[in-house]
Amino acid sequence: NAGVTQTPKFQVLKTGQSMTLQCAQDMNHEYMSWYRQDPGMGLRLIHYSVGAGITDQGEVPNGYNVSRSTTEDFPLRLLSAAPSQTSVYFCASSPTSGFYNEQFFGPGTRLTVL
Amino acid sequence: KNQVEQSPQSLIILEGKNCTLQCNYTVSPFSNLRWYKQDTGRGPVSLTIMTFSENTKSNGRYTATLDADTKQSSLHITASQLSDSASYICVVSPFSNEKLTFGTGTRLTIIP
Numbered sequence: 001n002a003g004v005t006q007t008p009k010f011q012v013l014k015t016g017q018s019m020t021l022q023c024a025q026d027m028n029h030e031y032m033s034w035y036r037q038d039p040g041m042g043l044r045l046i047h048y049s050v051g052a053g054i055t056d057q058g059e060v061p062n063g064y065n066v067s068r069s070t071t072e073d074f075p076l077r078l079l080s081a082a083p084s085q086t087s088v089y090f091c092a093s094s095p096t097s098g099f100y101n102e103q104f105f106g107p108g109t110r111l112t113v114l
Numbered sequence: 115k116n117q118v119e120q121s122p123q124s125l126i127i128l129e130g131k132n133c134t135l136q137c138n139y140t141v142s143p144f145s146n147l148r149w150y151k152q153d154t155g156r157g158p159v160s161l162t163i164m165t166f167s168e169n170t171k172s173n174g175r176y177t178a179t180l181d182a183d184t185k186q187s188s189l190h191i192t193a194s195q196l197s198d199s200a201s202y203i204c205v206v207s208p209f210s211n212e213k214l215t216f217g218t219g220t221r222l223t224i225i226p
Contacts, residue, residue, distance in 0.1 A: 042219075043203075043214075106157050
């Protein structure tokens with residue numbers, strides 16, 4: 001099992017550009033989520049999905065879109081990048097959204113917006 | 115607002131020594147508390163998960179304790195190794211994964 005994979009590992013964008021961060025898992029997990037990690041702050045939830053075709057907003061969803069067409073993939077789209085979106089992005093998955101389910105995190109994507 | 119506070123922010127200890135990291139939380143209602151280890155440039159990896167009814171949980175040289183009355187948890191690392199150098203993050207969940215509250219972490223450095 002590859003677990004949770006993310007691409008790219010690093011990305012530099014100019015303000016206003018769009019891009020998609022890819023996330024895939026091969027554990028047949030129902031629940032997937034996206035977080036951002038900023039210096040001096042805990043991870044914050046951007047969007048999450050409890051299954052294919054179902055997505056919902058987290059704590060900081062503005063400026064991001066997601067879709068979940070398959071169980072395996074959960075891409076995160078930045079529609080018009082802003083410097084405030086400079087961060088490290090982590091994708092995570094767990095068997096379900098149940099409260100005792102361990103979350104498995106990907107290796108992260110470091111995004112810089114100039 | 116639900117909060118998770120960790121102390122110290124950073125810690126440096128000699129290889130082979132023990133250390134204890136602290137986590138205080140105000141999340142309510144509360145169902146479980148997790149400790150994660152995050153190596154530099156990597157994603158967090160789960161160390162322990164404790165429900166509100168558990169007082170202690172071990173994973174090798176890592177032992178987590180929980181006092182739900184005082185809303186405090188600690189992570190004790192025994193006989194530290196260089197590979198223990200990482201950030202340790204305390205995470206509290208009221209109900210489900212979409213409601214997790216993350217602490218800012220303790221940066222632990224082990225020196226030979």
